[in-house]
Amino acid sequence: MNPANQETIDRYPTSLRVLHWVRAALIAGLLWAGWHMTGLDDEVASKYELYYPWHKSFGVLALLVVLVQIALRWRNPTLPKPLPTLAGHERLLSLLVQRAMYALIVIVPLMGYSMSSTYTMSDGVFFFGVNLPELLAKNDDWFVIFQWLHKVLAYALLGLILLHVAGALKHRFVDHDPRNDVLRRML
Template sequence: METQKYPVLMRFMHWLMAITILGIIGSGWFMTGLDPDTAPYKYDIYFWHKSFGVLALMLIIARTIIRFSSNFPRLSANLPAFETVLAKFAHFSMYLLMFAVPVSGMLMSEFGGHAIPFFGLTLPEVIENNKELAGLLHSIHTTIPFVLLGIIGLHILGALRHRFMDSPENDVLKKML
């Protein structure tokens, strides 16, 4: 018999990561727009942004392990093939980008010679400074959250479409709540 809902731990991780990722992206945009002369707290936000970024990386690793070790509802067999492919591509892309964003940020900090805090601890520096590579990683780190947000937007629209405009067996939102 098919599981009707995602396991509690998967649902918890889904919503925890949604809140964490949106908060990290929002804080990143907010802090980079601040002028340190008029907003002396700007670098305090960097501390929290980096700490939650490290946490997000740990959560995505845990979430991936949980996902591959859990039984969860399969996509409905009556979905059109293109929707099944699109859903699988979107999920794969989100997992990849949820990993790539914090990794690129951590590498950017490491190559830039900046410490990586984790809620009062400082991660050990293991990479030599390389400002050129730090600059490239900065470009990557500030671009891929836009791609991630675009895919998250499509993910939300797809869930809402299946919730309100599709047959009940395709209601994935009900399975995740």
């Protein structure tokens, strides 16, 4: 194939592509673990000895990954622009979903931290063996609010992720214009 005829792909920088997939794996695992552990009976020892501490550690890690990702995006003005071949409503929906996901990927772990910090029976928030400071006072009334927010916003994030994945798959396999394949920008 002649390189002059070869289509160029406007990809995200390698660092952002790697962080995207690391973050995706972390969040998929966190959503599954959160759903699974909350369904376990309180008598199951692994619920509090295994699932909760690891869920907290990986939740903090996901928060750190997304903060690094946001900083890299902010510092890099040459990121790929929305594909001009997409319909205007698709570009707008993509932008709104992406921004809402970023917001929730920050807010959900903060609600989890707040939930753990305020719960009077909590041993705190551990980050892979390091006890993080609890910045909020113990208060079970606030815990109930943070717990509800953590759960509802995690489900909202799951819905946005499914919409994000469905959109990427639609553009890759359904659209008639191969230039609409947004997934190749992250591969």
